[in-house]
Amino acid sequence: MHHIWHNGQYFPVNDFKTSIYDLGLLRAYGLFDYFRTYGGKPFQWDWYWERYENSAKKLGIANIIKKAEAKAVVDQLIELQGGADCAIRFLLTGGYTLDSVSAQQPNLFICSEDLHLTSPNEYEQGIKLISYAYLRDMYDIKSTDYKHFMVLMPQIKSEGASDVLFHHNGLVSEMSRSNVFIVKNGILITPNDGILRGITRRTVMALVKDIYAVEERPVSLEEFLNADEAFTTSTTKGVLAIRQVDEHLIGNGKVGEHTLKIAELFWEFTKKINA
Amino acid sequence: MHHIWHNGQYFPVNDFKTSIYDLGLLRAYGLFDYFRTYGGKPFQWDWYWERYENSAKKLGIANIIKKAEAKAVVDQLIELQGGADCAIRFLLTGGYTLDSVSAQQPNLFICSEDLHLTSPNEYEQGIKLISYAYLRDMYDIKSTDYKHFMVLMPQIKSEGASDVLFHHNGLVSEMSRSNVFIVKNGILITPNDGILRGITRRTVMALVKDIYAVEERPVSLEEFLNADEAFTTSTTKGVLAIRQVDEHLIGNGKVGEHTLKIAELFWEFTKKINA
Numbered sequence: 001m002h003h004i005w006h007n008g009q010y011f012p013v014n015d016f017k018t019s020i021y022d023l024g025l026l027r028a029y030g031l032f033d034y035f036r037t038y039g040g041k042p043f044q045w046d047w048y049w050e051r052y053e054n055s056a057k058k059l060g061i062a063n064i065i066k067k068a069e070a071k072a073v074v075d076q077l078i079e080l081q082g083g084a085d086c087a088i089r090f091l092l093t094g095g096y097t098l099d100s101v102s103a104q105q106p107n108l109f110i111c112s113e114d115l116h117l118t119s120p121n122e123y124e125q126g127i128k129l130i131s132y133a134y135l136r137d138m139y140d141i142k143s144t145d146y147k148h149f150m151v152l153m154p155q156i157k158s159e160g161a162s163d164v165l166f167h168h169n170g171l172v173s174e175m176s177r178s179n180v181f182i183v184k185n186g187i188l189i190t191p192n193d194g195i196l197r198g199i200t201r202r203t204v205m206a207l208v209k210d211i212y213a214v215e216e217r218p219v220s221l222e223e224f225l226n227a228d229e230a231f232t233t234s235t236t237k238g239v240l241a242i243r244q245v246d247e248h249l250i251g252n253g254k255v256g257e258h259t260l261k262i263a264e265l266f267w268e269f270t271k272k273i274n275a
Numbered sequence: 276m277h278h279i280w281h282n283g284q285y286f287p288v289n290d291f292k293t294s295i296y297d298l299g300l301l302r303a304y305g306l307f308d309y310f311r312t313y314g315g316k317p318f319q320w321d322w323y324w325e326r327y328e329n330s331a332k333k334l335g336i337a338n339i340i341k342k343a344e345a346k347a348v349v350d351q352l353i354e355l356q357g358g359a360d361c362a363i364r365f366l367l368t369g370g371y372t373l374d375s376v377s378a379q380q381p382n383l384f385i386c387s388e389d390l391h392l393t394s395p396n397e398y399e400q401g402i403k404l405i406s407y408a409y410l411r412d413m414y415d416i417k418s419t420d421y422k423h424f425m426v427l428m429p430q431i432k433s434e435g436a437s438d439v440l441f442h443h444n445g446l447v448s449e450m451s452r453s454n455v456f457i458v459k460n461g462i463l464i465t466p467n468d469g470i471l472r473g474i475t476r477r478t479v480m481a482l483v484k485d486i487y488a489v490e491e492r493p494v495s496l497e498e499f500l501n502a503d504e505a506f507t508t509s510t511t512k513g514v515l516a517i518r519q520v521d522e523h524l525i526g527n528g529k530v531g532e533h534t535l536k537i538a539e540l541f542w543e544f545t546k547k548i549n550a
Contacts, residue, residue, distance in 0.1 A: 016294075024300050025419070027419055
């Protein structure tokens with residue numbers, strides 16, 4: 001059963017409730033991080049922890065747990081839910097407030113969750129995106145601010161798409177919760193700014209460094225649409241092909257050979273890293 | 276005692292808890308409105324309701340309560356806390372989620388709160404602001420997104436200021452939770468874009484319309500700093516003089532005669548509207 005750790009105690013998820021007087025809810029003053037296990041162990045724990053600490057620092061919320069203690073909590077949550085692969089969420093907020101703007105100390109919630117995986121069909125056919133002009137506010141922080149994506153959800157669904165591709169001043173940045181890559185003439189290209197630096201993105205770049213030339217640089221929307229292949233990387237999606245943006249097919253509209261190869265490298269890595 | 280209304284029931288504030296699996300907390304997908312009573316009755320209820328409905332519509336969250344029912348809840352909350360003047364908060368979120376992105380129905384919380392009023396000293400001397408380049412995301416919606424303000428709080432305090440003045444591309448928009456006006460040569464001027472349209476702003480504009488020329492138009496930061504007087508309007512602040520922005524005094528750095536006159540008009544109005 002999934003549990004939530006809060007203030008040193010573990011609670012079954014359905015039993016746990018909190019005050020609405022939390023700056024995370026009243027003022028959207030919160031951040032999170034989110035990772036999954038492979039083989040029952042946290043994937044790339046060191047890198048996720050580093051990003052979590054960085055978000056806390058940049059958002060000015062004191063991180064109230066040390067790495068070793070957090071890791072013990074994560075291990076305990078994995079065990080409590082039976083050891084099967086799951087997701088782990090860290091949610092750090094500004095804390096309880098009596099005046100709606102100030103708080104004495106942050107609130108940290110750590111919980112295990114079911115994995116919500118991408119369907120086999122989406123891996124086989126690639127996904128469709130809608131494009132939307134927006135630069136995520138404080139994009140280098142994993143804040144809880146997803147309101148533009150939430151507002152776009154009905155449109156994404158009505159257009160038969162899976163997600164949104166954000167662009168700003170002609171440059172592509174990221175999807176709602178994942179990074180993007182394109183392949184052009186056998187070279188891997190990924191935006192270098194306006195993004196949250198994903199851990200799967202980082203993993204993929206490390207895995208392919210001896211096989212592909214990788215360019216981290218500005219990518220225009222036009223260049224994206226004219227790529228040979230495109231794919232996205234995220235904690236839950238792994239490596240997933242993008243076949244279409246709005247009405248534009250990417251390449252021939254099928255999952256490309258390089259995407260397949262990189263996806264295979266990635267999945268192989270997830271199998272062996274904790275084996 | 277303050278209570279929270281949720282799903283048709285009233286709970287003492289301290290007894291009420293909610294799930295952390297709310298899109299308002301996990302995805303900052305929430306909005307609110309906030310008003311106060313004068314003489315034990317809601318001030319400008321119709322206008323606040325209109326704004327609340329507008330925020331819900333623009334953020335794509337279904338408003339799940341009708342105006343008459345909401346008014347009955349508000350009246351009951353005022354009575355439950357003893358009838359003294361108080362604040363009322365509406366908080367509408369995307370709702371409980373099982374997958375962190377979708378929900379079946381929104382969550383609405385309505386509660387009464389203590390008023391956190393401005394100190395007499397601040398009314399007498401006016402307040403200091405720090406300036407900050409930022410345009411509030413979805414500025415015409417009263418979303419819960421105040422993260423920039425929260426991040427700025429330590430700096431505001433360390434500079435002996437009370438709040439922040441946002442500007443973008445050279446134009447002033449608003450403060451963290453209130454609107455701004457300047458007075459120049461006896462004319463009232465207030466930004467017309469990049470702002471949340473405050474109800475106190477609207478009330479003041481209606482009250483002075485036969486006494487002052489009022490210009491709603493772009494206001495540059497330079498024009499703001501060189502104004503004869505400046506003041507802010509908000510639900511809790513009413514009409515409050517701004518004496519300083521960063522190191523620049525506004526006018527002679529004291530509360531101006533027009534500001535005093537307009538504040539008096541406003542406070543008189545709050546006394547007689549529900550008398």
